[in-house]
Amino acid sequence: MKPIKVGLLGLGTVGTGVVRIVEGHQEDLSSQVGSPIVIERIAVKSLDKQRTISIDSSKLTDNPLDVIRDPEIDVIIEVMGGITGTKEYILEALDRGKHIVTANKDLMALHGSEILAKAQEKQCDVFYEASVAGGIPIIRTLIEGFSSDRIMKIMGIVNGTTNFILTKMSQEGASYEAVLSEAQELGYAESDPTSDVEGLDAARKMAILGTLGFRTNVELEDVSVQGISNVTKEDIQYAKQLGYEMKLLGIADRQDDQLSISVQPTMVKNTHPIASVHGVFNAVYVYGEAVGETMFYGAGAGEMPTATSIVADLVAVVKNLKLGVNGLKAIVPYKLKKLKTEEEIAFKNFILLQVADKAGVLAQITQVFAEFDVSLASVVQTPNEQHTDAEIIIVTHDASQANMNKVLKHFEGLDVIHRVKSVYRVEG
Numbered sequence: 001m002k003p004i005k006v007g008l009l010g011l012g013t014v015g016t017g018v019v020r021i022v023e024g025h026q027e028d029l030s031s032q033v034g035s036p037i038v039i040e041r042i043a044v045k046s047l048d049k050q051r052t053i054s055i056d057s058s059k060l061t062d063n064p065l066d067v068i069r070d071p072e073i074d075v076i077i078e079v080m081g082g083i084t085g086t087k088e089y090i091l092e093a094l095d096r097g098k099h100i101v102t103a104n105k106d107l108m109a110l111h112g113s114e115i116l117a118k119a120q121e122k123q124c125d126v127f128y129e130a131s132v133a134g135g136i137p138i139i140r141t142l143i144e145g146f147s148s149d150r151i152m153k154i155m156g157i158v159n160g161t162t163n164f165i166l167t168k169m170s171q172e173g174a175s176y177e178a179v180l181s182e183a184q185e186l187g188y189a190e191s192d193p194t195s196d197v198e199g200l201d202a203a204r205k206m207a208i209l210g211t212l213g214f215r216t217n218v219e220l221e222d223v224s225v226q227g228i229s230n231v232t233k234e235d236i237q238y239a240k241q242l243g244y245e246m247k248l249l250g251i252a253d254r255q256d257d258q259l260s261i262s263v264q265p266t267m268v269k270n271t272h273p274i275a276s277v278h279g280v281f282n283a284v285y286v287y288g289e290a291v292g293e294t295m296f297y298g299a300g301a302g303e304m305p306t307a308t309s310i311v312a313d314l315v316a317v318v319k320n321l322k323l324g325v326n327g328l329k330a331i332v333p334y335k336l337k338k339l340k341t342e343e344e345i346a347f348k349n350f351i352l353l354q355v356a357d358k359a360g361v362l363a364q365i366t367q368v369f370a371e372f373d374v375s376l377a378s379v380v381q382t383p384n385e386q387h388t389d390a391e392i393i394i395v396t397h398d399a400s401q402a403n404m405n406k407v408l409k410h411f412e413g414l415d416v417i418h419r420v421k422s423v424y425r426v427e428g
């Protein structure tokens with residue numbers, strides 16, 4: 001039987017996993033698609049690099065165009081990352097009638113519609129399951145499993161690196177820097193881990209999930225983003241004491257046709273299922289109008305989980321290829337989006353204040369909340385025997401972001417408040 005020939009762009013963490021699965025599960029894969037699958041050529045940056053798997057060196061090239069322009073190759077798997085350059089390779093491959101499987105959320109979040117439009121024009125498949133939440137088949141689930149429902153809310157822990165860091169800080173008291181290095185060594189982090197820790201990677205994934213979940217065109221700039229680099233061990237401990245877990249949470253919700261999408265460190269009530277997602281694990285919680293609550297859980301990064309999603313996409317592409325059809329994951333926005341304003345976005349807040357320890361302080365502070373119509377759920381002053389500065393922890397009821405910003409602005413002019421130490425969204 002004529003083999004299906006695959007070109008691989010990239011042989012790093014994910015690419016290596018792809019080779020392992022294609023070789024290790026060959027019999028099972030070929031029985032599903034009806035022909036052997038062969039990785040024909042592989043593009044890498046450096047031909048001299050030591051690899052953790054043995055590869056026939058004649059397959060390697062340091063020029064991705066050798067792979068894309070090989071007439072024998074039917075499918076390109078892109079796991080080299082990057083945006084400029086990589087986008088051109090993918091567009092050229094599509095022009096040449098090759099189907100694409102990619103893990104590249106950066107590219108799909110920024111240029112997904114252009115790439116998918118080209119795929120449609122050329123009647124090729126572009127599948128990108130591995131681009132969100134590593135080994136969890138969430139893209140397929142949103143497109144197919146939820147096709148009959150109206151999704152109202154998506155909440156996701158969609159970055160493995162930051163969840164790994166927050167978990168180790170919380171459970172082992174480890175330092176942020178040490179755990180970040182460990183995540184890099186384990187192959188979880190991006191080549192520039194700033195995009196992990198500053199929330200950009202999660203924002204890109206939320207833009208993809210929002211687009212698919214709400215069937216509209218969510219752009220990266222629609223997602224408000226805050227990362228975890230300012231989260232302290234103290235914040236995490238306070239969260240625990242109050243019955244919360246600190247998570248970098250992507251939250252996309254809608255009311256009628258109005259959307260809001262954000263990524264930010266969030267204190268999640270420990271009774272919520274997403275609060276128990278630890279380490280490199282990811283979870284995507286989806287609330288559908290008809291189905292109600294659902295949650296999808298699994299490893300969000302790393303060699304084999306990510307490669308599992310890639311090879312599953314490869315199987316889907318090959319099945320389509322044999323049937324002569326395209327299972328396009330096309331994004332067809334059916335409605336114009338309307339983003340909620342600061343006045344319309346409302347949630348609970350945790351605020352940690354460093355204040356003067358003297359009579360009347362609490363009254364002054366609560367007065368500010370009252371002035372801007374922010375109702376308080378709890379106020380706790382931490383014990384302070386020395387009568388130096390005290391710490392006050394406040395949790396609000398749902399408050400509009402605009403009103404909360406006014407409260408925080410007002411605090412700047414209040415002498416008794418020496419520092420606003422932390423402000424977090426609270427969920428659950």
Ligand SMILES: NC(=O)C1=CN([C@@H]2O[C@H](COP(=O)(O)OP(=O)(O)OC[C@H]3O[C@@H](n4cnc5c(N)ncnc54)[C@H](OP(=O)(O)O)[C@@H]3O)[C@@H](O)[C@H]2O)C=CC1
Nearest residue numbers: 010011012013014043044045046079080081103104301302
């Ligand atoms: N790591 C993970 O857990 C996950 C990663 N992803 C995404 O998958 C993609 C790959 O990630 P990952 O495997 O971790 O990345 P790595 O940095 O481990 O691997 C990148 C690979 O691409 C090769 N490469 C880079 N630039 C070029 C170039 N210009 N020409 C040819 N080859 C090139 C590198 O070559 P060389 O080996 O010679 O350096 C390397 O083999 C990224 O888009 C990432 O965001 C998605 C989900 C999870």
Ligand SMILES: N[C@@H](CC=O)C(=O)O
Nearest residue numbers: 159160161188190301
């Ligand atoms: N750096 C990413 C890798 C997977 O997308 C993460 O940590 O989640």
